[in-house]
Structures are given as structure tokens and as C-alpha cells.
Amino acid sequence: MLAFSVFGATPVDFLTFVIAAAIVLAGAFGVVFSRNPVHSALSLVMTLFGVAVLFVEQHADFLAAVQVIVYAGAIVVLFLFVIMLLGVDREENVDVEPLGPVQRWAGLLIPLVGLFLLLFLAGVRDWATGTPSARGAASGSAAGGAPNVDLLGRSLFTGFLLPFEVTAVLLVIAVVGAVVLARRPPRAEQAEMLAEQRALDEQLAKERDAELVAEHLEGRS
């Protein structure tokens, strides 16, 4: 027992939280503000780690592990793969199709307002008003010393059995989807496809021009 507490927590816990939160936020800002997508992806990893720390801090050990392995290990790598594959690992050219001031400021303002509204609604501290322990303890100590993994696994195979089964369907879809999307068309079709694509592009361009002209005329009339 330490002699003092900060906001009802031990200094260690508090410090852990502060540092993790800083990492999380820094990573998040990194994602948003990096010109280069690769940097964004790396910043994302940072955030994910920070979140994992916060998971641990809240007795979600298994989830923290999964967070690091699945998120940081698989998902972000997938992102990096795609970035490399497409060759878009360059800085964004902000002059092409600029955002416009409305989007920029509204994009900032609206989420901020939303945040404040949410905080107001929660009254900052009235968050969890629900009935505690409806299903079973989350932490080991409260649940009679069972490890977090046990609790989670038990819950998955009893109360959440069907959702768990449904995730299988999700993964099948992901596989099939990935195959469908990423599959290169047969060679025979490829030339034709390119020609068609070109024709399509041309037609789309033409349509766009016609639309522009029409809009122009409409605007004038």
C-alpha cells in the first residue's frame, strides 16, 4: 500500500496511464498528420501498442496480446504491403483536388463538437450506469482467481457461442472476397479488358465533359 494516490489510483498506475495515453494520442496524431502513408502506418502501430498497454492496465491481458499480434502484427503489415504494392509510399500532393476550407475546418470542428457533446452527455464521469456483473467478472481476482483467458474462453463458448460461430462466416467471406478482388483476370481477357477500360474511361470522360457543359449551361440559364 502506497501512502498516496493520484485520482484514486496508485502513482504507478497513473503514470502508466499517462504515458500510454500520450503514446496513443501521439500515434493517432501521427496517423492523421503524416504526409507519407508509411509514416501513418508506423504511427498506427504506436497507437496500437499504447492501447495494448491500457488493456493490460485494465486486466484484459489476453486482448492486449491479441491486439499486438493481430493488429500490430498482421493488420498494419497488411497495410504496409498494400502501400508498397501500389507504390503510393510518397508524400501526398496536396495541390491535387485540395480539400477546401469548408471540409478542413468542418472536419476539425464537427468531431470536436461531437466530442464535447458526448462529454457533456456523459457528464464527464457518469459513464457506466449499467448493472455491474451481469455476466461474470472481468478480472481474475474478482472472478475467483480464474485467469482472463479462461473467462474469455468460457464466455465465447457459452454465452457468445453463436457470434463466435458467425466469425467463421466472416472469415470465409474475407477469403472469398480477397480472392475475387485480387485475382488477376485470365490472360485472354486482359487485353480486352484493358481496351474496354480505355473505352470506358473515354466515355466516362466524355460524359463528365457533357455533364460539365450541361451544368455550365444550367448555371447560366
Add this chain to the structure above:
Amino acid sequence: MIAQATSPLGPLVHPNVEYSNLGPILALVVGALVLLTVASLVPGRRGRGFYSILTILAAGVSLGWSAWLWHFIDQKGPRFAFANVVAVDGFAVFFFVVIAIAVVLTALLAEGYLRRERLDGPEFYVLILLSAAGGMLMAAANDLILVFLGLETLTISLFVLAGFHRRRAASGEAAMKYFVMSAFSSAFLLYGIALVYGATGTTNLAGIAQYLSRNLPTSTGVLMAGVVLLIVGFGFKVAAVPFHTWTPDVYQGAPTPTTAFMAGASKAAGFAAFLRVFFSTFGALRLDWRPIIWVLAILSLLVGAVLAVVQRDIKRMLAYSSIAHAGYILIGLQAGNERGISGALFYLLAYTFMIIGSFAIATVVGRKGDRAHSLDDYRGLAARRPLLALTFTVLLLAQAGAPFTSGFFAKFYVIAAAVEAHSYAIALIGMLVAVITAFFYLRVVIFMYSSPEGDEGEVAPRLPVPVSAGIALVATVAFTVVAGVLPGIFVDFARHATLIF
């Protein structure tokens, strides 16, 4: 076994697993897996017609099972299953039926389309089946988590389906837009679930309702924020203004059979969850969410109708009109009474047929490349394909709410519910918007029945109607007319599709 024995948590109690309760869903999933297996076993490009037949078979089994379930529920009453995460009630079965029908129609439609666009393969059908399974899960879900998973199952398949036409740039764009917007809105939905979970301590719908009935929440802030975010998530799914922005682009860009499925099944599933969660679970908060739905409904009606007026692309126009349709169904929800729910259900049933039928026409008229969707492409359709034009006319008039079509009774039903709930203003606005919608439906009719402009010398390109698409069209029109003349049985169906609580 050992873990069980040594666990401090006591013995593992397995939930009562009765897969028969989810037969309609399983039929689809099994169908998808069989399809994948068979397709990988049959070499080359043989047996392609087989895919659609298998799909229809699976949907047929699903329908049959639904019928059995309906009977079963009728006899034994509704029940929860799978540790209370699933509600097996008339409401769910109703949506099983609607979605299965959408699958059948889409499969019929896709057959000719995929062949024409040389996109054939089992994947389209597999994804449709899995997506539909997700939709059905949403309808039956009694847990917000399952709602979310069902929704994602439905949606992620649809991303792929939207981008299925590899050679169309628009298809890719549609997929991408749908993907980004959907992910964005899913995040809101999920956050909403989180807040509701925090506020009530459970994600189980019945549990939440119980909680609400026991504790009149002292500080409803978080709960209401959660509810609002749920509205956003569902509103996105059913394309209610202002969460509709993806709809026109995606409907226009996606391959037309996908659009049909999206407009039919996906919207139905979205409404299934919407109705169940709000009518049943948050029924106690009715006074809080009804005004929001009121605004959403009116916005959807107006924006959908007004924007449809200025469209020249049929698919886009139908997209906007489907937004207006969503507005009508929201009127039913807004009424917040029994008639409102059954009205919304009847509307969805009628709407599914109408909208899939309409997109079926667009599929056929779209021709190779899925491109001929301009209003001008419909000019003189009546002269070339009188029956096709007549079919479309019936479907459009039904959408406009012409009497003796299902569309009339659909509108009538929800408006009646609104009037019964004394929401006269919204009833009136709904009817007035029908005037605007009639305008653009009629415009299409006029184009179809006017003679082609100028180019008489040029022989109009042939417009083949695949047999399967023909069957789909006949089915949709038949339903539209039968439900318009003898709405009794369908009204019964909708009325008895009651929620479990």
C-alpha cells in the same frame, strides 16, 4: 474436461444449441459452402447455370424452413435460443422470408447478368448467400453484438459484390465508397453499442429492455448518446437522410444485380435490426427517439424525392427513390405502434419485390457493359419490348403508390399507422412526397412510351431478356399486382410477424 474440472468457475454449462431454430440461415451458409466445394471440384467453366440453381435451391430450403418455423412459432410460441442471443419469433421469420426471396430474385437476375458480363463464377452466389445469412442474423439477433456481426457479414460481402465488375471503373469506386462509409458508420454503431453497454451493463436486447423497465435511468446521457449512435448506424444501413450519401453512388456504380440485392435484402435487414432494437428494446425510450425518427423520415422523404427528380440515370434515380422509400418505412417506425411495425413490414415486403424488379429491368436494359442506364436509353422501350416496358410501368406505378398494386397498400399501411398515432403532419408530408415521387416515375414511363428520337435509320441494338431475369420480372410483377388486389394474406403475414417482446 480437465480444465472444466479444475476451473474455479465451476462446470462449463453449454448453451442449448438447437440449430433447427436457425435453419433458414444455415441453409444459406451450407449452400454457400457446397457451392464453393462443387465449384472447385467441377473443372473449367462447366456447370455455371448450376450455381444459380443451387443458390435458388438453398434459398428455397431457407424459405421452406422459414415456413416450418412460422408454423412452429405459431404452435409453440416464440423463443430465445443460443443463450438468448437469438430471438426466434415471427418477426425474424418474416425477414428470413423477405431476404430469402431477395436471394432467389437476385440469383435469377445474376444468372443472365454474369453470363453477359463474363463474370461468371460461384463467388457471386457464395457472397450473396453469405451476405443474406448475415442479414437474417441481424433480423434474428437478440444481442447487439450479433446485430453488429450480422451487419458486418452482410456488409463485407456487399463490398466485394459492389466491386464485382472488375472491368467497370464505377464498380470499383462504388465498392470503395461503400467500404469507407460503411466502416465509418460501423465505428459509430459500435461506439453506440459500447455506450449502451456501458449504460445498461449488457448488450443483450432483452436484457437492455429488462434493465430499462427496472431502472428508469437517472442519467440517461450516455444511454441516449448510445441510442443516437445506433440510429446513425442503422440509419446508414437503411439509407436514411442524412446518412444516405453513399446510396446513390453505390447503387449506381455497383453491378446492377448487386444493387438489387442491396436495395432489397440489405435494406430489409437494416430495418429488421432497426425495428427490433428500437421498437422492442428501446420501446421505453419511445418519447426520446420518436422525434429523431420523425425528422429522419421527413428528411429521407424530401431529399430522396427531390433529388430523384433531377436524375437522369435510372439506377441513381431508383437509388434516391429507395431513400424516399426508407422514409416511408421510417414513418411506420415513427408511429411506434403495432400497426406501424406491421406497416413497415408490409412495406418492406412489397418494396423488396418492387425495387428488385425495377433493378431487374435496369439490369436487362443496361446491356453489355452495364452502362446503358440513362433515361435516354429507355426512350422507345415500349416499341421494342412492349412487355418489358409494361412490366416496368407496373413496377414504377407501384412504387408511386398506384391503386391495386402492392405499393398502394404499403404506403396506405404506414400512413394509417402514422395517423393512428396522431402524427398527422408526417402522414400528410408522406402523401405529398408521393406526389413528387410520382413525377419522376411517370417521367420514366413517358420516356419508355415515347418514340425514339431521330435515329430511325439506326437499328436499335437487340435487347435480349434472359429467361431467368424474365422469371424474376414475372414474379415481381405478379406479386406486386396480387398483393395490390388481395393484400389480405400479406397483411396477415405482416401483422402476425410479431416481436418476441
Add this chain to the structure above:
Amino acid sequence: MSLGGEWYLILAAILFTIGAFGLLVRRNILVMFMCVELMLNAVNLSFVTFARMLNDIGGQVVVFFVLVVAAAEVVVGLGIIVAIFRRRAGATADDLHILKG
């Protein structure tokens, strides 16, 4: 003794906000996508926090599902991005806008 749940929740809300902000102001699809991941993480953090506050394992289970969904989404999403941008030679992964009106 850990810090009060509201700290985590407010952090989650801020993270969510940053994610939303990023999605609104970035043009690169991949980055927008990453911002969605930020938002999902924020939600996850909320769930875990609620789980702790309510002493309920359910919240953690949800996070598990969200992870799966996120994975599936990413796979398909990136598949779409690859499918589109592989064809458009020399294009950046910018926002598309052929369909509009």
C-alpha cells in the same frame, strides 16, 4: 488500484474524435482506412473499460469480435483498394469521384 474508468473513456472519446477527424481531412484512402482503425481502437478501449467498470467479461468478448471484424474488413478493404488502384496506372490512392450528383 487502477485509475478511474472515466479517464480511459475520455481518452477513448478523444481517440475516436481524432480518428474521425483524420478520416474527414485525409485524401489518401489508405490513411482514411487507418483512421477507421483508430476509431475502432477507441471503441475497443471503451469496451474494455466498461468491462472493467461493470465487472463484466462481456465487454472484452466484444473486443474479440471487433478484432475479427476489423481483420476481415481490412482484408476486403485492402483487396478493393488493390483492385482499383492496380489498374489506374500512376494514380495516387486518392478519393474517387466519378459517381456523383
Add this chain to the structure above:
Amino acid sequence: MGTLDYAWLIPALPLAGFVVLVVAGRKLGEPLAGWLATTAVGASFLTVLVMFAKVVSMPADSRHVVVTMFDWIPVGGLNVHAALLLDPLSITMALFVTGVATLIHLYSIGYMHGDERFSKFFIYLNLFVFSMLVLVLADNFLLSFLGWEGVGACSYFLISFWFTRSSAAVAGKKAFVTNRVGDFGFMIAMFLMFGAVGSLNYIGPAGVLTNAGKIPEVTATAIVLMLFVGAAGKSAQLPLYVWLPDAMEGPTPVSALIHAATMVTAGVYLLCRVSPIIAAASGTATWVIAVIGAVTALFAATIACAQDDIKKVLAYSTISQLGYMVLAVGSGAYVAAIFHMITHAFFKALLFLGAGSVIHGMHDEQDMKRMGALRLWMPITWVTFLVGWLAISGFPPLSGFWSKDEILAGAWSKNPGLWAVGLVTALLTAYYMSRQVFLVFYGEERWRHRAAETSDAHVDDHAEHAEPHESPLVMTLPLIVLAVAAFVGGVINLPLFGRTLFLEHWLEPSLAHVEAATLTSGAKIGLGALATIAGLAGLAIAYVTWYRRRPEENAGLEPLVLRRAWYVDAGLAAFVSGPGRMVANWCAYVLDKRVVDGAVNGLGTLVRNGGAQLRRLQTGYVRNYALGLAAGVVLLLAWTLVRVGL
């Protein structure tokens, strides 16, 4: 009673003629169609005579018989029969209507000779007679109204008979529309009567006239005034007289029959018919009637003094004479009104037919200034015309003298001022009629100049037989009969002895008795003498000016204001085509098209523009869409916050 049951034959015969002619008129061809029509009307006249004889044979008290044919409009309290009322008044009217009509039918056979629409003319004439008979014989107001409107329609057909002339077409329309204004009054009067009495029958237990005494005075006054509006329309009183001069565009027999003898007197007949209601009305009503009658008489007479068209003079004269009759009604001298109506029918029909004969003989020339000395060429016409002239001018012992005298006597007893106006009118009447006679039948043969003028300009087919000629026998025979009638017509109501007031006694049961200050016979004689002197004075002035001098020298007697009929027509036309048309045009093309329809189309445009504006929000950029979604979220959150409470 058996005889009277056949009364339906009276209107039925002309109707049968009409139907036969409609079906087979063109096959029957020129003379035959005319003879058929004439026969039908003649037979009707004979039927009336039989009925007359029958009614005369009945006791005076029961001389009103209703012959019901069928229920016409039975709804609730309103039960209108198609039924005829035979009483002295209606039989008198029927008698002179059919009588004069027969003669004019006969005359028309000659007059319309050669017209390609010969049979059609008789279709209309027969229909007219039928309508007129329904008007006078009806047993209720509504059936009278049927006839009332029917004669109006026939008048319309006949005025615009030569429809290729646009003036005729316009005149026809004007007559009908003006009459409709009057009909409006008639209708309102009927509504008032129904409201007050609950029936539209003339007599019988629930009849309006039977119960006239029970009608409140205000209502009765309103009824009378509204009926007078109707009468003013039909009988061409101020201000609704404007159609009658234009009606001269019709063939002359039409002018004679409809616009002189019969139809225009319908208004007077109606007023006489409702005399019990007039009796129940306040004095204002009779004063209005009397004053308008007197003013009309004077006003029209002044105009008649300056007209060149032979028929126009007669037309204004008709208006003036109708003014007399209305004055009589207003003065309560109903018998005098009817008396004058009958004598006027004789001499005015005579004058019109004479004028027609002149026109016919002059090959459709109507300008009196281009006539002259026709007595040498058209002796019969000349002689008969002279009779008519003297009769209308009121020289004893011709019929006009007696009837006009009665009226003036009545006016005197009402108010000497009215009498004075009547007297001046009498002077003017004698003046303009003498002017007409002198211009047409005396003086130089001015038509020769015209022949010379026109033959130079273009080859006129009239030019070769430019000589005037006397009309055939079918035309002169009616002239002679009418001349006799005009001469001796006065005998039906000679004020010499009480016994010789045949008409007055005969009509007594039909008319309200008006307690007027009875004039002594001395006063009567004095008034008669004054009137005669006035007539002589008029004649003398005309003699000095128009007989002794050439027409060109009298320009001073024809001020433009009179030639233009006090500019009433011009003013009316200016009003209708000016402000009237402007208002209507504004309604049609500004209010209706721009404002009302503009609002409707504006709504459509609003939707379309709204759509065009809204679609600009659908930019195609996902980030914009996401922004919209986020904004939606924020708005909902904000609303929730407001609802939950800050």
C-alpha cells in the same frame, strides 16, 4: 270544359311546324316550307279563336282555366307543371300574337323569296311563335320563363339570320346577352317569389298572384323591381334597350314580328300579369317603372328624329312606344298598356312590313335619304304606310289615338309631369314619323343619284332593275289587313261609353284593380285634344322642314348627338372593349396564367431547383459524404443533449 282541354294545340301546332321543318324543311323547298309554317300558325290562331269563344261563353268569374299537360320539374316544394293558363289576358295575347304572326308568316313567303335558307327562316319563325305562346299561355312563371328565353333565342337566331354579315352576327349576340341581363332579374324575382310563397304558379290556391297580398311589401317591391329588370331587357327600356336598334340587322319580317309586335311587348305583358304583386309593392316600384317608361319614351323619340335608316327610325320608335306602355303600367293603367300593345302591334307591324316592302322594292336600300317619291311606284305600300303613320301619330279616330290617349290619361292621374313627358313624346312621334313619310314617299327621286353613283363604281346587279317596284300580293295582303286593323283597332276599347270599353271589361278578372283618380270625361276630352294638337304640331314642323325643304337643308335638325343616339352605344362599346376587356384579359392571362398557374408551376420549379441545389452536396467525394454523416451525428447528439438537459 272539353274544348279547353285541347288548348295544348295552340303552342303544339307551331311546334309541330317547327319539328316538321327541321326534319324535312330542305326537302319541302321554297314556297312549300313557308306555306306549311304559315298554316301551322294560322291553325293555331284558329284554335285560339275557338278557345276565345269558349272562354267568352263562360261566366266572368270563372274565366281562368288551367290545362295541365305534365309535371315538368317536381323537386321538393318546387312543383312546376307544364300547364297552360287560359284567362282573358293570356287569350288576348295569344290572339294577337297568332294573328299578327300569321300575317307576317304570309308576308315572309314573299319577302324571303329567293333566299337560300328560306326554309330555315320559317323554322325559326315557327319556333318563335311556339315560344311566344308558351310565354303568354304558361300557368306559372317558370314556364313563362321558358318561353321568355325561347323567344330570346329565336330572336338571336333571326337577328343573325344573315350570319355571314358580321354586323348581323354581332347584333344577334348583343340581343341575347342583353336579354340575359334582363333574365337575370326575372330569375331573381322568381326566387324571391318562391321564397315568399313557395310556388311559382300564377293562380290556384298556392299561386303567387292569388297570394300576392300576403307577400311582405319589401319583398313585393323587390320582386317587382327585379321583374322590371327582366321586362326592361325584353321590352327594351333604359338602360337595356341597346340591343333593339341593332336587332334591325335581321330580316324585316322579323323586325315586324319580334321586335315590334310581339316579343318586345312580353315585358309589358309580364308586368300586367303580375299586377297584383305590383299592387302589394310599395309606391317606389311603380314610380320607378313609370319614370323609366316615360324617360325611355322621350329619349328614344329624340333619337328617332335623327336617324336615316328607315328601320332604325322604326326601331327607336318602338322603344319609345314601349316606353309609353311601361309608363302606363307604372301609372296603373294596365288596360291602357295592353290596349296600346295591341294597337301598337297592328300599326308598328304595318309600318315595319311597309318599310320591308320599301326595302324589298328598293333592292335592299335602307337609307331614307336615298329614297323619295315612292308613292308613285308603290301605291299600296304608300297608302297602308300612311294609315300606320297616322295611327302612331295619334290622330283620331285611328287606333293609336285611343290607346295613347288612355295612357296619357293614366299618366296624368299619376302625375302631370309624367303626362307632360308623354305629350312631348307624342309631338316628337308625329314629327319623326312625318319626316319618315315625307322622306320616303314624297320629295325627289333621290335614289336615281345613287343608281348613277354605284353603276360607275362597280357593276351592281341591282343597277339593271334599279326602278323601285311594288311588292307581290303575299306581301301587300298582310299590309292591307294590318292597315285595316290599325285603322279600326281602337274599337276594342272605345272610351265613349262604359259599355264600349270591351277590353277593359274583358281583362278585368286578370288584372289588379287600381284605384286611380277617375278623370271626368271633360278632362279626358281635354287631354285628348291636347295630345292631338301636339301630334298636329309635330306633323306641321315636319311638313315645314322635310316636305318643303330638301333633306340637305335640314342638317341643323339632326345634331350629331342624336344621330349617334346620345353616344350610348359608343360608350358601351368603349367600356366593353376597354376596361371590361382589360379586366377579363388580366384575369385570363395575368391572374390565371401567371399568378395561379404560375404558383403551381413555381412549385414544380422549386422542387427542381431544390434538387439541383441539393445534388451539389452529392459531390462524389467520400470525405464530403463522411462529413455529412458526422454532421448528422453531431446534430442528433446536440438534440439529445437539449432533450436530456444540459
Add this chain to the structure above:
Amino acid sequence: MNVLSVLPVLAAEGASPKFPLLTSLVAVPLVGALIVGLIPRRQESTLKTVGLLVALATGALSVVVAVQFKTGEAGFQMLSQHVWVKDLGISWKLGVDGISLWLLVLTGVLFPIALVGPAVHRDVKAYVLWMLVLEAACMGVFIALDLLLFFLFFELVLVPMYFLIAGWGYENRVYASIKFFLFTLFGSAFLLVGILALVFLTERATGKLTFDVVQLANAQAVGGATARWLFLAFALAFAVKVPLFPVHTWLPDAHTEAPTAGSVILAGVLLKLGTYGLLRFGLYLFPKAAVDLAPVLLTVGVIGITYGAIVAAMQRDLKRLVAYSSIAHLGFIVVGTFAFTTQGLSGGVLQMINHGISTGALFLLVGWIYERRHTRLIADLNGLQKPAPIFAGVFTLVMLSSLGLPALNGFVGEYLILIGTFITHRWWAVVAATGVILAAFYLLWAYQRVFHGEPSEENADFREMTWRERGVIVPLLVLIVFLGVYPKPVLDRIEPSVNRLISHVEQHSNYTQPGVAAGEGK
């Protein structure tokens, strides 16, 4: 011909209560439409013949209804009722009374005439088909005694009419047809909401969900301001259909652009839906509100009379002129309806028939003028009476009927309306009566410009009426004269129902019909 030979059998069977005579009025044209749908497109003459025979058969059935009708009975007759949608309380309930009887006959008479009268230049099959569907819908509207059924037919009428205008109309047909459709739909919006509100409010009061007109009327569950609002909602819908100022502007466009048959039916039958609706539903369901708001409706009606006439006078297009004259005439009917007297209401009902006949005939004639001269502009026409005297004569008769000349049909109705109105609403009647003057003005003026004068070169060889045309128009002329001279058989059947309606109004409001009008004075 074999269709016609069946008729006596039908008539005989009609005597037995089993035969669903009223249902057959709807069913026969629909079945006919189906048969037409099965005949190949190219067999135009067969199509026309079948269409005509079906229309004649329907017409004959409507006459059978009139013959079977029990004179003197006020209530609904020949009822047929079947549950349709049980859960919503909707039933297939048909019945006829004195008010609807003659509208049925009118519909039955006008349709064959409209079918054979004008020439059809393209797609005979679809044309005949739509006409028959339209006939079924029109019949349905007049006999439906279930509010929702009525509304369905009321709406259904729009569809075939829309296609007829859009498919076979003149230059500006697309605009006109859409305007027609949307305008009416706009009104219907209020109607449906009104119907539903009434039904649910009644359900709340009586506990019974029903759309049955009779039950709703007898329940009188709503009152006061609610009833007034509902009445206004109904009235607005019907005002659009009538049409009343200021929601009338669809009519001139629709009339002008519609093919001749369309105009005939539009004027003859469709406009009556509005006045019939006001009478049957406005007065019957909301007697108190109708009495309270009668001045409003009367005023609007009177405005329609004068305004329609003034605007008609200024029209350059003959068809438009007739269209505006319809507005004026329909104004009379509305005025009569809200007079609440036996005369006014009977006159209103009768005038519906009269207007149908006269204006239908006028449109037919104008259509024939167009067929000959390919213009409807008054300025292009003149002196037609010279080359075509019979045509002119027929036109004159119809015109006189239209302007209300006594002894022709138009007068009886107008007069009854005016006298009936005068008793209760004096000043409105006085203003309305000026419409009589104005009608004479614009009709005669138009006639003068078109038929009078010396014909110009292109009008000089205007074709005289053909025998076919004479055959088509003669039934209407006979009706014009017959109804003017002997309207008693018609009035005798109208009056009991009208009186019943008035006593219904009296029973549910503080209104009492003046004794004069009711005939108690005697």
C-alpha cells in the same frame, strides 16, 4: 352482336338478388380490357369493335341498374358486400342510390360515344384498353361504399387517364398529363390522411375499425374543429378534382391536350368525381362541418362560376374555352351542393349529368373541328355555318344547352341550383346567377367568331357532319332535349336520396331546411 343478345338475359337475372349487377359494372369493362389485351395489335377494327361492344354492354348494364332501381327508395340499393382486407376493416362494398344512379348511366352512355366518336390514329389496342380500364374505375368510384375502395378507384382513374392524355394527346401532352396526375395526387394526399383520421377516430369512439361509409356516417364520431379539419381535407381533394378556384389550372391544360375522347370523359365523368365526392362524403360524413363551412365552399363555387366565365371569354383556344366553361359549370354544382336544400342538391346532381352530356358533346364537336381543320384556335376559324349548317345547328343546340336555355337540360339543373341556393344563401345565389349572363356572353361570342361571318378560304370547304358523327351525337342531343323537357323520371329517383341526405344533415347539425324548399308550405 352476341354480347348484346345476352343483355336481356342479364336483365332478367338482374332481378334475382344473386346476380352481382354492380360488381359486373366494374368487372365487365375489366374483362373486356383483358380480352382486348389478348387481341393482336394489328387487328384494329376487331379491337375497336370489341371495345365498343364491351362499352355498350356496360352501358346496357347501367341502364339495367336504372330500370331495376326502386324509385322512391332513399337508401342504398343492390348492395353487395364482401370482406376484403379483414385486418384493416376494408370491404368490397358496393351500392347505388339516387345520387349515384344517374352518374352510372351517364358513364355508361358516354363511354361508347367517346370510344366511337373521335378517330384514333395510333395504337388502337392500348387506347381501347385504357378506355375500358378507365370505365371500370369510373363505375367503381360511383358505387363504392367503402371509403378505401372509393379512394382506390378515385386514384385508379388517374392512371388510364394519364396514359390517354400522354399517349394520344396533342403537342403539350406530356406537361398536361403530368400536371393532371400530380395535381390530383396532391389532393388525394389530403383525402387519404383525412380518411384515415376519420376511420381511426371513429375506431377510438366505437371500437370498430371500418371504412364503411354508412357506418362512419352514422357513427358521427368526430365533431367540432376536428370534423372541420377533416372536412377541409376531403374538400381540398375534391376541389382539385372539381376543380375549384384556385386549384383549377390543371384542367384547361389537361382538357386542351387530351385526345377528344379523353376530354369527353374528363369533362363528362371525371370532374364529377369531385362534386360527387363533396356530396357523398363531404356532406354525408361531416354534416355539421359541412354546414359550418358551407359559406366557404359557396364562395369558392361562386368565384368559380364568375371567374371561369370571365377567363373562358378571353381564351383563344376553343377547347380551352370549353374547359374554362366547365369550371364555371362545376361551380354551380358546388354551390347547389352546399345550399342544403332539396332543390339545390337535386339540381346539383342533375347538373352533373347535364354537364356531362353538354360538355361531353361540346368536346366531341370541338374534336371534330380539330379533325377537319387541325386547329383549335378561334382566330383560325370563321364562317363554318356556311359550309356546314348541320354541324353548326348541332353546335348551337349543345351550346344553348350549355348556357342554360330553358327546355334544354342545362337549364333545369342550373335553375334548381339557383332557386335552392337562394332560399338559404340569397346573395351567393344572386352572384351565381350572373354566371348565366356571362355564359351566354362567352359561348355566343365564340360561336359568332367560329361559325358566323364569311368563311375564309381554308374554312370554306369545311366538311359537313358525316353520318357516323351524326349517329354518335344524336343520343346526346336526344338526352339534351329530353332532360330539358321531361326531367321528372330522373328527378324522381334523385329526390328521395337527396332528402335523406338533407335529413341526415339536419339530424347531426343545428341546420333545418326552410319549409318552402321542403314543400311543407302547402
